[in-house]
Amino acid sequence: AQRVTQPEKLLSVFKGAPVELKCNYSYSGSPELFWYVQYSRQRLQLLLRHISRESIKGFTADLNKGETSFHLKKPFAQEEDSAMYYCALWAGSYQLTFGKGTKLSVIP
Amino acid sequence: DVKVTQSSRYLVKRTGEKVFLECVQDMDHENMFWYRQDPGLGLRLIYFSYDVKMKEKGDIPEGYSVSREKKERFSLILESASTNQTSMYLCASSWQGQIYGYTFGSGTRLTVV
Numbered sequence: 001a002q003r004v005t006q007p008e009k010l011l012s013v014f015k016g017a018p019v020e021l022k023c024n025y026s027y028s029g030s031p032e033l034f035w036y037v038q039y040s041r042q043r044l045q046l047l048l049r050h051i052s053r054e055s056i057k058g059f060t061a062d063l064n065k066g067e068t069s070f071h072l073k074k075p076f077a078q079e080e081d082s083a084m085y086y087c088a089l090w091a092g093s094y095q096l097t098f099g100k101g102t103k104l105s106v107i108p
Numbered sequence: 109d110v111k112v113t114q115s116s117r118y119l120v121k122r123t124g125e126k127v128f129l130e131c132v133q134d135m136d137h138e139n140m141f142w143y144r145q146d147p148g149l150g151l152r153l154i155y156f157s158y159d160v161k162m163k164e165k166g167d168i169p170e171g172y173s174v175s176r177e178k179k180e181r182f183s184l185i186l187e188s189a190s191t192n193q194t195s196m197y198l199c200a201s202s203w204q205g206q207i208y209g210y211t212f213g214s215g216t217r218l219t220v221v
């Protein structure tokens with residue numbers, strides 16, 4: 001069965017520092033991967049999809065099939081990036097498999 | 109611009125009550141999902157539906173049931189609410205294939221006292 005692991009429950013960084021939120025997955029096929037974000041008191045929303053290879057709000061994520069990882073990165077953290085981040089995988093079934101989430105706190 | 113609407117933002121119910129959580133989407137999505145979100149446990153799938161009148165159990169279906177009589181509406185039912193069902197409940201919908209991922213509702217914070 002597929003699994004998504006986000007090893008950090010909480011990540012604290014200073015404003016302007018680089019950010020890397022880790023995501024590892026286990027799946028033998030070719031997955032579709034996503035990052036979702038939930039800002040305080042807002043709904044969970046899609047941040048980016050690996051298939052679109054886009055940069056959203058300065059965040060990027062590269063799928064590394066060799067390391068089975070899809071880490072989320074941003075070169076310079078902003079206070080407004082403070083949120084809960086979830087990595088998710090689609091393995092061809094009806095539903096996505098989510099990690100347990102990482103809470104990012106950007107210290108001013 | 110709201111596409112997935114959950115009927116209540118906050119609910120307080122008594123132990124033993126029957127509770128209905130409603131979710132409506134206006135995107136003509138085939139799939140609909142109910143999750144609960146708890147600190148440290150992430151998102152846990154309760155039930156999902158891939159078509160009208162179709163339902164599948166997720167990871168934690170015990171104590172819950174669902175109903176999907178129309179494509180746009182997916183209801184979560186707590187048959188007899190208990191305090192351990194106090195949680196944030198999230199509804200989501202998606203196309204048949206997951207290329208675009210889910211669209212989530214804003215959530216219902218349920219407290220069972």
